[in-house]
Amino acid sequence: DAKTTQPPSMDCAEGRAANLPCNHSTISGNEYVYWYRQIHSQGPQYIIHGLKNNETNEMASLIITEDRKSSTLILPHATLRDTAVYYCIVRVAFSASKIIFGSGTRLSIRP
Amino acid sequence: GAVVSQHPSWVICKSGTSVKIECRSLDFQATTMFWYRQFPKQSLMLMATSNEGSKATYEQGVEKDKFLINHASLTLSTLTVTSAHPEDSSFYICSARALAGGSNEQFFGPGTRLTVL
DSSP states (O other), X not given: OOOOBOXXXXXXXXXXXXXXXXXXXXXXXXXXXXXXXXXXXXXXEEEEEESSSOEEOSSOEEEEOTTSSEEEEEXXXXXXXXXXXXXXXXXXXXXXXXXXXXXXXXXXEEO | OOOEEEEOSEEEEOTTOOEEEEEEXXXXXXXXXXXXXXXXXXXXXXXXXXXXTSOOEEOTTOOTTTEEEEEXXXXXXXXXXXXXXXXXXXXXXXXXXXXXXXXXXXXXXXXXXXXXX
């Protein structure tokens, strides 16, 4: 799996949009971008994934650049419950490949 | 969505004893389960890949004789920490890969916190 680079920490005001960047310059053509988050003392939670088109679900939006070398996870209206470590991972979708976690971004939401 | 459970959610044991952690896929069958370990303020580290009916594949640096993995059915994998020591204190997380529907997506359990005194 390709390696990703994320800022170690970010903060955002409650109610504002949180934009979390991820660089994956060595991503392969068949690799998807996945985002997970881990709230303190819990298991990771799947958020969203995409290949090249922007994706949106009830939790977040995923914006992938045209060259696919970077992406941004957007939490449109951050709440205190969104405080967590967010992991960006690139992997082949629908495969048996293991998920290798990087260091992620620790997102803090300010009241 | 698919649910993965772990039991116990936390355990405290004395040094030298063995501890078994269960990982169950509650509403789907999983041919493959993964075990991770996470130390405070660190990321998840993959320990091993467990396939139903066969021996687990361990990541480099993980002692297979210390961390025994059994995946006897499509819904249950167990991790036994043998002769536990304080340095084994950690947060252990499993994930299960769904078999049905071809999704092959992985779902994570809530984790088990092990404290070795």
